[in-house]
Amino acid sequence: MLYREAGDFKTSYVADNQTFPLKLDRIGFWVTMAVAWLVIPFVINDYWASSLLVPFLIYAIAAIGLNILTGYCGQVSLGTGGFMAVGAYACYKLMTSFPDVNIMIHIVLAGGITAVVGAAFGLPSLRIKGFYLAVATLAAQFFLVWLFNKVSWFYNYSASGQISAPERLVAGVAVTGPSTPAWAQYLICLFFVTVCAIIARNLTRGTIGRSWMAIRDMDIAAEIIGVNPLKAKLTAFAVSSFFVGIAGALFFAVYLGAVEVGEAFGIQKSFLVLFMIIIGGLGSIFGSFAGAAFLVLLPVALKWLGVDVMGWPTDLVAHFQLVIVGALIMFFLIKEPHGLAQLWRLTKEKLRLWPFPH
Amino acid sequence: MSADFLYGIEVIINGLMAGVLYALVALGFVLIYKASGIFNYAQGVMALFSALTLAGIMSGQVPFAHLINAIFGTDIHYFGWNVPVLAAIILTLIVMVIFAWGVQRFVFRHLVGQEPIILFMATIGLAYFLEGVGDLMWGSDIKTLAVGLPQGGSLWVEEATAGLGGDDFFGFFIDKLDMVATVVAIILVAGLIAFSQYTKQGRAMRAVADDHQAALSVGISLNFIWILVWSLAGLVALVAGIMWGAKSGVQFSLSLIALKALPVLMLGGFTSIPGAIVGGLIIGVGEKLFEYLIGAPYLGGATENWFAYVLALLFLVFRPQGLFGERIIERV
Numbered sequence: 001m002l003y004r005e006a007g008d009f010k011t012s013y014v015a016d017n018q019t020f021p022l023k024l025d026r027i028g029f030w031v032t033m034a035v036a037w038l039v040i041p042f043v044i045n046d047y048w049a050s051s052l053l054v055p056f057l058i059y060a061i062a063a064i065g066l067n068i069l070t071g072y073c074g075q076v077s078l079g080t081g082g083f084m085a086v087g088a089y090a091c092y093k094l095m096t097s098f099p100d101v102n103i104m105i106h107i108v109l110a111g112g113i114t115a116v117v118g119a120a121f122g123l124p125s126l127r128i129k130g131f132y133l134a135v136a137t138l139a140a141q142f143f144l145v146w147l148f149n150k151v152s153w154f155y156n157y158s159a160s161g162q163i164s165a166p167e168r169l170v171a172g173v174a175v176t177g178p179s180t181p182a183w184a185q186y187l188i189c190l191f192f193v194t195v196c197a198i199i200a201r202n203l204t205r206g207t208i209g210r211s212w213m214a215i216r217d218m219d220i221a222a223e224i225i226g227v228n229p230l231k232a233k234l235t236a237f238a239v240s241s242f243f244v245g246i247a248g249a250l251f252f253a254v255y256l257g258a259v260e261v262g263e264a265f266g267i268q269k270s271f272l273v274l275f276m277i278i279i280g281g282l283g284s285i286f287g288s289f290a291g292a293a294f295l296v297l298l299p300v301a302l303k304w305l306g307v308d309v310m311g312w313p314t315d316l317v318a319h320f321q322l323v324i325v326g327a328l329i330m331f332f333l334i335k336e337p338h339g340l341a342q343l344w345r346l347t348k349e350k351l352r353l354w355p356f357p358h
Numbered sequence: 359m360s361a362d363f364l365y366g367i368e369v370i371i372n373g374l375m376a377g378v379l380y381a382l383v384a385l386g387f388v389l390i391y392k393a394s395g396i397f398n399y400a401q402g403v404m405a406l407f408s409a410l411t412l413a414g415i416m417s418g419q420v421p422f423a424h425l426i427n428a429i430f431g432t433d434i435h436y437f438g439w440n441v442p443v444l445a446a447i448i449l450t451l452i453v454m455v456i457f458a459w460g461v462q463r464f465v466f467r468h469l470v471g472q473e474p475i476i477l478f479m480a481t482i483g484l485a486y487f488l489e490g491v492g493d494l495m496w497g498s499d500i501k502t503l504a505v506g507l508p509q510g511g512s513l514w515v516e517e518a519t520a521g522l523g524g525d526d527f528f529g530f531f532i533d534k535l536d537m538v539a540t541v542v543a544i545i546l547v548a549g550l551i552a553f554s555q556y557t558k559q560g561r562a563m564r565a566v567a568d569d570h571q572a573a574l575s576v577g578i579s580l581n582f583i584w585i586l587v588w589s590l591a592g593l594v595a596l597v598a599g600i601m602w603g604a605k606s607g608v609q610f611s612l613s614l615i616a617l618k619a620l621p622v623l624m625l626g627g628f629t630s631i632p633g634a635i636v637g638g639l640i641i642g643v644g645e646k647l648f649e650y651l652i653g654a655p656y657l658g659g660a661t662e663n664w665f666a667y668v669l670a671l672l673f674l675v676f677r678p679q680g681l682f683g684e685r686i687i688e689r690v
Contacts, residue, residue, distance in 0.1 A: 076475060128674045131397050131478065131628070135620045136674060139667030146664050150657070267617070271482065278479055312428045319424075319493040326487025333480045334468040 003351040019201060036190055041183040049182035050255075056296045057189035058250045063276040063288035064200045065243030070274070071283035072204055073236035074216030075125050079137035081269035082144035083241050085261050086114045087248025089154050092163045095176075095253070096156060103168040103175060103253070107192070110249040111242040117144075118241020125233050129219070141267055148261040164258035176253045185254050192250060196243055201285050203239065212236050213283075244273075275325070279332050281341025290340040298325065368531065369650045370643055375536035377642020378543045379601055383619040384626065384634040385547070386594040391628045392567040393587040396466065396477045400485035402616020404454075404592060407492040409599030409608045411453050413503050414496040415446040421495045447596070454592030455585075457488075462585045489613060498610070503603040539601045546597055547635065550590070559586060621670035626681055633682030641666045 008023045010016040020026045044053065062080060069075050091110035095103065121140040125133050148154050155163045167177030174180045175188045203209050211232040214222035223229050252259050259265070272295065280291020299321055306317030336342055383401060390398045398404075414421065418437040427433055441449070465484065469477055554560035565573040566583045574580060602612055622641050626633025645665045653661030 076478075124671055124675055128678045130475065132624055132674055132678065134478070135624050135667070136671045138617065138620060139664060139671045142664035142667055146660060150660065274479070274482075310428075313424075315498065316424055316428055316494070319490050319498065322486050322490030323494065324490075326483045326485070326490060329483030330465050330480050330487065333472075333476055333483065334465070337472065337476055 003348070003354070005352075033194075041187055044182050044186050046182045049186050051300055052296060054185050054189050054255050056293055057186075057193045058247050058255055059273065059276060059292040059296060060193055060289050061196050061250070062244050062247035062273045063280065063292045064196055064285060065240045065247060066273050067277045067280075067282065067284070067288045068200060068204065068212070068243065069236050069240035071277055071281075071287075072209060072216060073212040073233065073240075074219075075122075075233065075236060076130070076134040076274075077137040077240070078134050078267070078270045078274065079121065079140035079144075080244055080273045081265040081267060082141040083114050083118055083244040084248030084251060084269060085144055085148055085265035086117050086241075087111060087245030088252035088259060088265065089148050089163065089261075090114065090245065091249035091253050092156075092165065093154065095166060095168060099166070099168075103170060104188075107246055107249045107253070111246040114245025114248065115238040115242040118244070119234050119238040122234055122237025122241075125237065126230060138267075141270055145261050145265060160260075162258050162260050163252065165253040168253075176257070178257060180254070188254055189250055192246055196246065197285055197289075200243070204285070208232075208235060216283075275329060277339075278329060279339055281339030284339070284341035286344065287339050287341030290344070294340065295325075366647075366650070369646050371532060372536070373643035373646030374639055375533065375540060375642070376646065377639035378536070378540045378635075379598070379605075379638075380615070380618055380622045380642055381635045381638025382539070382543050382546070382594065382598040382601065383615050384622040384638055385550070385631065386591040386598065387619060387623055388626075388628065388631055388634045389550075389594065390587055390591050393563055394466070394566075394584050395474060396481060397474065397628070398591065399478060399481040399616060400488055401591065401595060401619065402613040403485040403488045403492070404457075404595035405599035405602065405615065406608070406610070406612040407457075407488050407599075408450055408454055408592065408596040409503060409603035409612060410492045410496045410501065412446055412450045412596070412600065413501040413603070413608050415441050415449050416443065417501075419496060424497055425494055450596055451593060454596060455589045458585050458588030458592055461588055462581065466584065467581070485613070485616075489610070500607045500609040501603075503600065503608050533605075535601070535605055542597060542601070546594065547631070550631070559583075563587060618666065621666040624670040624674055627679055630682035636681060641669065644669055 003022060003024045005022060008021070010021075018026075020029055040053070062084060066077060066080050069077050087110045090113040091106055094101070094106040094109055098106070121137065124136050128136060149161065152158075152161075155161055165176040167174050167179065169175070170184075170188065173184050175184050204212070211222070211227045212235075214225070214227045215229060215232045215236075219229055222232075248265070251264070256264060276291035276295050277288060278291070279294055280289070281287025302321050302324065303314075303317055306312045306320060307314055332339060383405065386401045386404070387398055390396055390401075418439045418441060420426070420434050420437060423435050461484065465480060466477070469480055552560075554564055562573070562578045563583055563586065565576070565578055566580060570580060573583075598615070599608070599612065602615060606612075618641075619638075622634060622637040624637075625640055626635070626637025645662045648665050649661050653665070
């Protein structure tokens with residue numbers, strides 16, 4: 001009844017092209033933004049920040065990045081963990097080499113460096129496709145992790161082989177280091193998520209996004225109608241790695257504070273982000289958020305249910321978590337290969353017709 | 359002959375042996391891929407699961423003991439008997455066949471006709487599921503697999519070859535287990551080839567691999583063939599699981615050999631059984647030689663983690679379909 005186009009008159013092309021064509025969607029978007037920016041920072045505490053909100057925001061950036069590559073351009077990548085490591089180590093080297101420069105600039109630069117590395121590892125995608133490419137990105141994953149483990153220049157010759165983030169301030173408030181308040185962690189992540197989501201949304205509906213989708217749907221046909229596959233694939237790798245690099249930098253500097261590369265950015269992380277976009281929905285920005293929220297929330301919820309409510313031992317709950325995640329992935333692929341985003345789309349379609357069925 | 363040269367040969371021989379084990383895992387992939395077009399990421403976890411099951415049955419563990427104890431507050435762990443090796447292997451095979459049926463019935467039957475990449479992701483989900491079930495059934499502690507395979511270096515080979523070099527050469531060090539694995543792998547491959555060439559079901563399997571619709575139209579049950587193929591992959595997984603489990607204990611890292619098998623497949627091509635074997639040998643020898651000649655002296659070691667992937671990557675840039683794969687022809 002309320003949720004429909006009728007009565008929402010568009011009088012300019014700009015208005016016609018907006019992301020949320022329905023008024024209720026627009027209101028929903030601005031309410032979400034207002035809550036995220038104006039309410040949550042005042043009520044957030046350490047537990048909520050460190051176990052839910054901050055990882056959710058960071059994984060959302062990584063998922064958007066991978067979704068651009070896999071969901072929009074159709075190039076499956078299993079190297080996300082490795083590229084996150086590049087972002088983290090680039091950020092660390094920049095932070096320690098240029099301590100006076102603002103950390104925000106370092107994080108963006110770390111994304112830029114990751115974009116270059118990502119484009120380099122994307123080069124084989126011009127020759128190889130599908131599974132072969134997925135396996136080729138594993139080369140990036142294992143090689144990069146090995147590199148950061150073996151070359152001590154990357155971790156400033158520290159004895160433990162770990163990197164740990166020194167304290168850096170933004171506008172007089174610590175955002176990295178052990179004394180960071182929860183709301184500052186949250187706000188810096190929220191800032192990057194907002195910017196990344198807006199950039200990603202506008203890239204994917206413009207020329208470049210359309211060329212990615214053409215390559216995804218059928219690369220040979222796309223080439224024949226004049227899409228340059230070299231440009232499309234490499235930009236997809238670069239843009240995707242840029243986001244993933246930012247996610248890696250935030251994951252290290254803001255969220256964990258100290259990381260050991262094999263543990264934090266191993267192959268498991270690549271799969272985790274891949275699952276997020278499968279469950280959330282391939283080729284959808286909203287899906288990246290939904291998938292990240294789902295897979296961040298699931299372990300916390302299961303742990304709460306298993307350990308606190310049922311009183312089971314932690315390792316048993318951890319095993320259950322594997323079973324449930326695996327079963328859910330198969331379930332989603334069977335029932336709804338387009339993920340949570342598609343469920344949301346169907347709900348919206350139904351809402352438009354409500355209360356009349358046809 | 360100089361000792362350095364002989365050590366080089368030893369590295370190559372050990373690389374060949376390791377390659378056989380990689381090939382064993384890769385074989386399971388090829389079987390399923392050829393018959394159903396599913397790239398089965400869960401092959402490594404199947405090896406882990408079958409080895410866990412074998413170890414669990416042999417030591418008389420109660421399945422799901424952990425879970426039962428948590429729900430009912432009991433404290434049971436073992437039945438208190440030991441099952442002989444051969445019986446345990448047969449029981450494990452039965453479990454793998456049931457698993458194959460379940461996978462076919464509940465997952466892939468519903469995914470027929472989906473894009474390959476969706477099927478691939480479903481097998482990643484399957485891998486997680488199976489890993490969780492394995493842990494729930496048998497617990498996640500490291501188990502030793504004592505199926506009576508010989509362990510340690512072979513003294514006989516060492517003594518027989520000691521005379522080749524000078525005073526500072528003591529003969530080739532070759533693990534007995536690797537030698538057994540090689541023999542078993544040869545028997546397994548010969549058996550599989552014989553099965554697919556000379557039996558009715560094997561011929562049906564090849565027909566399905568060739569063309570699903572044509573196979574259907576001459577009355578071959580796709581459902582049955584797919585269960586058969588998953589069971590065969592389970593058998594190969596069991597053999598690989600026994601070999602790797604006897605080598606390094608049955609633990610989670612066993613499932614990571616699936617990742618090692620991927621570059622083998624890329625080299626050999628996804629559709630070729632000889633390709634899997636040759637690819638495995640190339641990767642095995644390549645990574646051992648690279649580590650010995652370049653990795654350990656100049657790059658700080660542990661290059662075995664990534665060398666196989668980079669080798670496969672470089673190789674693919676020049677020959678995208680692998681060594682023995684079918685030529686890829688694409689049309690709009």
